[in-house]
Amino acid sequence: MTGGTTGGTTGIVRRGVNRTMLVMTGVCTAAVLIPLFLILYYVVREGAAGLNAAFFTRLPAPPGASGGGMANAVVGTLELLGMALALGIPLGLAGGIYVSEFAADRFSGAVRFAADALNGIPTIVTGLFVYALVVVPMHTFSGLAGAIALAIIMLPVVLRASDEVLRTVPHSYREAAVALGATRWRVLRDVILRAAKSGLISAGLLGLARVAGETAPLLLTSLNSSQWTTRPGQPMASLTVQVFDYAISPYDDWHRQAWAGALTLIALIVVVSLIARLWGGIGDRV
C-alpha cells in the first residue's frame, strides 16, 4: 500500500512524502473546522449571557437605554418566513415537478439552468430588484416586499431539490399508474407525490434554511421597525436586520442582545436543517 516494492532511498522519500501529505489533509480539515468551533463557542457563550425572558417578550429599548428585547423581531422573522414559504414553496415545487416529470429535455434544461443562475445571484441584488418591483410602487418598505425577496431566493433551492427527489421515484410506479388508465394529474397526486413526500418536505425545509439567515435583501425591502408591526404592508422587524443594527451600534447592551439574537438564529437554522436532513436524507446539498 505504501510503495513497499520500491526499496532504497526513493522508497523512503516516497513513503515520507506520502505520510506528510496525508497528515496535511487532516491539518486542512482541522483548519476548516476550527473557525466553526470558535464561532459557535462565542455565539453560545455571549448569546446565552444575553438571553432572558425580556429578549422574547419586550420591544427594543430606545437607543442608549438598556433593557428591552427583540420580541417584535422574533415575530417579524417568523411572519416573513411564513409568507416567503407560502410564496416560494408552491412555485418551487411546481417547477421541480414540471421539469422532472413533464418537460421535454430542452425546456427542463433551460429551467434548471435559470434556477442555477438565480441561485448564484447575490441576495443583495435580489433585494434591489424587489425594491424596484414592490417597494417603489407601494411607496413604502414592507414585510410583503421582504417575503417576496426571500421567496425568490428560496425558489431555485426548492425547485432543484424537489427535481432531484422526484427523479429517485422508480419509473415503474409511473408506468403502473398510467397502465391503469390514470390521468397525468392522478399519477402525480396519487402515486408520485406520495412516494416522494418526505423528500419533498425536506426540499421545502432546505429552502427555509437557505433564507432564514438572510439579511441583505431585507435591508432594501422590509427594512426594520422598533414597533409591533405585524401587517405585511408595513416595514417589519426581523432578527437578522436587528442583529446587524445592534452589532454596529455603539451600545454594550445592544451588543449583548445582538449575540443573543445570533444564538436564536443559529438555533433556528440548525433545527430546520437537521430536520430536513433526518427526514428526507437530501441534506448533502449545500
Next chain:
Amino acid sequence: MSASASRLGTAREEGRRPRPGSDAVFHWTLRGLALAPLAILIGLGVQLFRASAASRHAFGWGFLTQSAWDPVFGHFGAWPFLFGTLLTTGVGVVIAAPLGVGTAVFLAELAPFWLRAPVGYLVELLAAVPSVVYGLWGIFVLAPWLQQSAEPWLGDHFSGVPLFQGAPYGVGYLAAGLILAVMIVPFVVGLSRQAISAVPAHQREAAYALGSTRWEVIRRVAVPTARSGIWGGILLATGRALGETMAVTMIIGNRPAVSASLFAPGYTLASVIANEFTEATGALYISSLIEIGLVLFAITVVVNLLSRLLLSRIARAGAAA
C-alpha cells in the same frame, strides 16, 4: 439526463396525445409556474439595466475605472468597490481553495468511515451560519485579534511585502478576506468531495497495482480525474464570495478608497449597496448604486455559468462511465 427527464411526457412522444380538459389545464399551469425562474432572471437583468440608465449615460464605461465617489457633487465611480470585491474575493479563494480541496481529499479518501458523516455535516454547517453572525463574530472577535496580534506580527515579519504594510486597523481587506474564506470553504469541500468520490475505483486500483503510494494515487489519479468538479466547486465558491454582503459590510471598514495594503479599510460592490441604498438621495446616486448591482449581477452570472459548465462536465462523464 435525457433518460430521466420527461418521464410522463414520454407517453406523448410515443404518439399519444395529451388528454383534453382538466389534464391539459393542469399541465399548462405547471408549465407556466415552471417558467418563474427564467422570468425572474430575465426580469432582474432588464430591471437593473433600465434603472441604471442615468448612471450609464452619465459615466459610460468610465464608471468602472473612476475612483471618485462623491454624492455631494454627483461624481460616481465604482473602481474602489470593484477593487475591494476582487481583492477580498481573491484573498478568500486563495485561502479556501487549498484548504477546501485538502479537506475534500481527507473526507473522500482518508478519513475513517465513522468520521466522514459527522465531519461532513460540520463543514456544511459553516454554510448554514448566517452571514450576519459571521459579521458579528468578525467585529468582536476577529478584527480585535487581527489588530492587536496578527497584523502587527505580519507587519514585523513581512515588512518588505506591500500587502502587509501600514497601520493595523483590524477591520479591512484582510479581515473580510479571512471571513470570506471561512464562508465559502464548504462549497469547495462539498463539490470537490463529490467529484473525488466519483472517480471510478478501478482507476485507483490500477495505480495501486503499479506500486503507487496512497498520496501518489490521490495526486496523480484521483485529483486529476476529478479536476473539472474541483474547479467547478472553486468557481461556485468564488461566485459566493463576490456577492457576499453582510459579513463583509460589517468588517471591511467601509471606506471608498483603493489601497495596496491588506490591513487598510476598504469597500465592496455589495457593501456599498447595503450601506447606502436606502439613504441615497437624488436620481443619479440611486442609479449609480443600481449600476453597481448590475455589475455584480453580470460578474456573478458569468462566474456561475462557468462553474455549472465544469460541473455538468463531470455529471456527463459520470453518466458515460
